[in-house]
Amino acid sequence: MMAPSILSADFARLADEAAAVAGADWLHVDVMDAHFVPNLTIGLPVVKSLRKATDIPLDCHLMIDDPDRWATGYAEAGAHNVTVHVEAAHDPVALAKDLRAAGAKAGLSLKPGTPLEPYVDVLKHYDTLLVMSVEPGFGGQEFMDEVLDKVRTARRLVDTGHLRLVVEIDGGINEDTIARAAEAGVDCFVAGSAVYDAADPGAALERLRQQAARAR
Ligand SMILES: O=C(CO)[C@@H](O)[C@H](O)COP(=O)(O)O
Numbered sequence: 001m002m003a004p005s006i007l008s009a010d011f012a013r014l015a016d017e018a019a020a021v022a023g024a025d026w027l028h029v030d031v032m033d034a035h036f037v038p039n040l041t042i043g044l045p046v047v048k049s050l051r052k053a054t055d056i057p058l059d060c061h062l063m064i065d066d067p068d069r070w071a072t073g074y075a076e077a078g079a080h081n082v083t084v085h086v087e088a089a090h091d092p093v094a095l096a097k098d099l100r101a102a103g104a105k106a107g108l109s110l111k112p113g114t115p116l117e118p119y120v121d122v123l124k125h126y127d128t129l130l131v132m133s134v135e136p137g138f139g140g141q142e143f144m145d146e147v148l149d150k151v152r153t154a155r156r157l158v159d160t161g162h163l164r165l166v167v168e169i170d171g172g173i174n175e176d177t178i179a180r181a182a183e184a185g186v187d188c189f190v191a192g193s194a195v196y197d198a199a200d201p202g203a204a205l206e207r208l209r210q211q212a213a214r215a216r
């Protein structure tokens with residue numbers, strides 16, 4: 001699965017930028033609050049508008065403090081998948097239940113330095129695990145290979161039936177790195193700059209998809 005990130009798109013032309021990646025499985029929407037991360041992007045009003053402007057399922061990645069308070073609003077706005085950070089959530093199990101009750105898939109994200117093992121029981125309540133392969137906050141950063149061990153662990157837990165979730169990776173995915181992530185067991189690849197900095201974002205997306213498929 002491919003989830004282009006609109007963080008690297010032209011925010012004044014979001015409907016067109018979504019149309020340019022019409023083959024995407026999910027459209028990744030990075031919500032940043034300048035508190036949990038040192039950057040500010042977009043929020044609920046833009047997600048509501050985007051929902052009407054595209055049929056691509058929205059994958060909202062909330063890099064915000066207090067997601068327990070704000071995340072269900074994104075589910076109610078029609079996001080397909082709403083991902084919160086385990087480092088920010090006060091009660092991640094209750095939050096997953098709230099997200100599902102509001103009609104969304106529930107995602108849990110781990111920063112590069114956050115280990116997976118303490119959260120295996122929490123992840124039983126989630127549909128998506130988002131492994132960050134850069135420090136959250138900005139597009140265009142370099143892929144951190146050291147997170148691939150975490151991906152392998154997640155893959156093993158899914159393949160042995162201990163967890164049932166989509167393993168997603170986010171940060172620094174491009175034509176040089178996607179094969180390594182695919183080999184480690186990623187199901188869903190977020191790519192921002194590698195898609196939207198390309199002359200033809202749709203073609204760049206399909207090239208990445210093919211590289212991932214070949215590496216499996
Ligand atoms: O969540 C984030 C950054 O915090 C990402 O979704 C970025 O948008 C990915 O951008 P690239 O690393 O692919 O340029």
Ligand SMILES: [Fe+2]
Nearest residue numbers: 030061170190
């Ligand atoms: Fe993201």
